[in-house]
Amino acid sequence: MIKTGWLLDTILFWTIFIVLFIGAFMAKQGKTLKLRELLALEGIREGVGRAVEMNKPVHFSPGAGTLLTGDWATQTVAAIGILAYTSRLCAKYGARLLVSYPYAEWLPLIEEAYRSGFLLEGKPEMIRPADLQPYLGGYYVFDTGVMRRLMDERPATVINVGPIIWDSIDIGETAKRIGAIMIGGTARLLQLPYVVLTSDYVFIGEELYAAGAFTSGDPMQINTVALQDLGKYFVLVMLVLGMILLAAGVPIIQWLSI
């Protein structure tokens, strides 16, 4: 029934999936778990505060890799979660938020996230549609566009999270040049090092996915993040157990690829 080679993956996937669902509903009965702090979210708070102090805007971009397919889509979703949080902070403290994005497919969600923060804080008069600027046609249009926008508008804080392509270096170095706080983050391991090279605060890999849940403070979301650790403990156990079983002569690798 199941394709060869996919049995274990399928079983493992559905197990994780169902455990996370159960965990989310456990939160309704008051069983919540605790998380440790996320440094990069602290960075966003600090950055928005600095922007308000200096009377300069905050710039947000959700990464140039946003097509509607594959892993990139999921990372964009996570980035939009951070946009919603940023817009709420900006509304609360009164900073102007500039948003640049590279693909029109995400327009409805980006616009909604941008507006939602100002509406939730009860400041609809701060919404400026012209601050949402699309740069369509590919990464190069987006990167040159953001580079020019940063040099012209000189924001105090630059946030570039999501499925980043080459904007890591371009935006990061331009932000350095104007002396802005740079907050980067991606789950694309190939760009992550360059983000680390150029940013002051970084969402490393899964932290990007988790950030939305961290910001919400909603126990259901926090439980889904916390229960991921079960998976990590599973991997740790599998590593040690696998080594022992392998030493004992059990063909563990063949078992894992059924």
Place this chain on the structure above:
Amino acid sequence: MSILLYIRRNIDRAILIFITIFMLIAYPLATTTDFGKFMTDWYTTLAGWSTLLGAWAIIVGVFVIVKNNVMNVVKKTKDWYYDIVTLVALVIFVGAGFMGGYTGPSMRWLSTYVLQAVSTALLGIEAFLAISAYYRAYRLKNIEAAVLMISSLIILMWMGPIFEYLIPGISNVAVWILLNPNSAAQRAMFVGIGLGLIALAVRSMLGRERYGGG
């Protein structure tokens, strides 16, 4: 009225849940049974839709660009004359497309000489930006920074072919670093990413993340 509001709030989530669960069930099925064949066919059909779904969005995007730029020109905001350049370029490119779409002769000329110039040059200037990032970011502050710098130096030496003759065996060291410590650390990050992906999907289905939108 409240039912309408409920539908309006949740219809997208219902569609999301239906499609996701359907495709997740269909994905691992073999095509040996009739049911498996039916599901796999639908899976392939659905999987081919995503580009088409996003295709119309470009019209909205171009509309927003035109609107923003025209507003800037009308209001004469700062640097508004550059927005005229943008609008003229847009008109030229849209006009060129009427001769055979994006593979037509005029569009081919434009993409070869205009867009290709911008895109290659943009990647090229990253070489310069990278050099200055190297110059500023690597400082021997603590053990972590030292490790970061030394592994970077070794890989830099491997990527420049001449170093193989200056320091024989450097490529073996570099490849060993890439294959072993680098891969191991990447795998450690992979585990979190794989789990984070599933958790994100669960949150989207619960509607708690609104795909992240608040």
Place this chain on the structure above:
Amino acid sequence: MSEKKKERWTKKILNLDNPPIYAILLILLVLPLFFPFNTPVPITPMVKALYDKIESLKPGDVVLLDFSWGYGFKMLHEAGHVAILKHLLSRPGVKIVMVAFFDATSELSWRDVMAQVNIEKNYPDKKYGKDWIWLGYIPGGEPVVLGFADNPWKVAPKDKYGTPIEQYPDFYETVKTGADFALVIEGGGHGGINGHVTGGFLKSYGLKYHCWLAYNMDPSVIAEFYPYYPSIIKSMLNGNAGAAEYERLLNTRGRGSTMVDALSMSHMYAVVLIIFANIIYIYDRYLERKEKAKTATRR
């Protein structure tokens, strides 16, 4: 007071403005073009593996050659693909399926490569439809890549020129699924592991069908693929350095070899710059400590 205002010379160097750093790089890039010093190129096993594999292909084997790079990445992949394609065409009876998945500009990339290889002139016995076909750019991202691996002719029923693949029995009969490709070469590394083409190739041809999978890779993403080499990905060309190696294996000199000098110079510069900056940094800290001690004693 005046003492404090005066900045230490080490601090000045550490906070140097960018233009001089950039200017030296520019000179180092241009210089070798006029005075090439032909740096020797060592052959790595990664590239040799692909060369040996193509040498061992039998007549009738079908190769999938992918052109998935946007025009901005032209300089990175073109030289490698030209060398590989020339080698493939020189093997008797080897059949090539050419395809692009990345974006609409991949077709420009294909045309640039074909202009350099020039099949009609240089390989007159290779006929379109019998020895090679071009499927054009197939839009749709990762799902389409995965679908193409499962059932190629359902995803791409026609070639670029609108002819149904049924009319090319050499391809239609031999290839039923992705597993039937004797060799799969992906061009472009955009997006790395998560990229919709590169990741799709890895998931389908690598993990699912266990094909002989090779990448003509963007050097900046190569580290990300190392976990899969050599168990799943059998060979990787490291951008232009890899292309230069391949040209050396074929005993030709192309653009890859031209660029190697500049590549060496710039990397030498980067290494020297980093080491220089750190020597200054350490000396700066030493000076700072000395100054602090001085002010402490003064008080």
Place this chain on the structure above:
Amino acid sequence: MVSTDPGMWVYALLVIAIYSFVFKHNPAFRVAQAIAVGGGAGYALWVSIDYIQRLGISRVQAGHYIVLIPLLAGLLYLFQIYPRLSWLSRIPVAMALGIAYGTTLIPGVAAYIIAPITQTVQPFWTPNPVDNFSVIVNFILMFCGVAFFIFTSDKFVKGRYGFIGRIGRIGLMIAFGSACGTLLGAKVTTAIGNIIDLLSKWLGIPLGT
């Protein structure tokens, strides 16, 4: 011999305009960027029209009426312009996102969770001591790295077992450092390609090979 091809001149001037940014932000870069924004949008418009034609309309004409669903659902994007009905424009995004989740999650488990385990768990008693050492290094860094990323407790970051997190961090730094080292190669290649284009095709200076 300097090129007489107007296209080459456009190409060269745009390349120089973009490169000038690294030294100073200037009007030439602004003009090049303004052209790129307009041109990129126009190009993307025609690419999308081609998608609609090739993937949508031509398939409907060939009798695949099922394609009407994504074709018409995609049209809902246009409601974004009219704020009161803009919630309708979330429907195509939801569909595409469902497809994205459906296609990535299970292969994601294979590539991100199972494959790292199978690649780490390897025999460490082979006759080759380098291989054995590599397997042990891999195992330690993978174990410590996964432990470092645990969200719910800081047992592995502070205190008695803090060294595990520290080793994980150092492993991450090695990975970041080695990837940063590969960055320059790709970028320099493109830069040198541009310079060759400018010198040989535009200015017509013969280059030594």
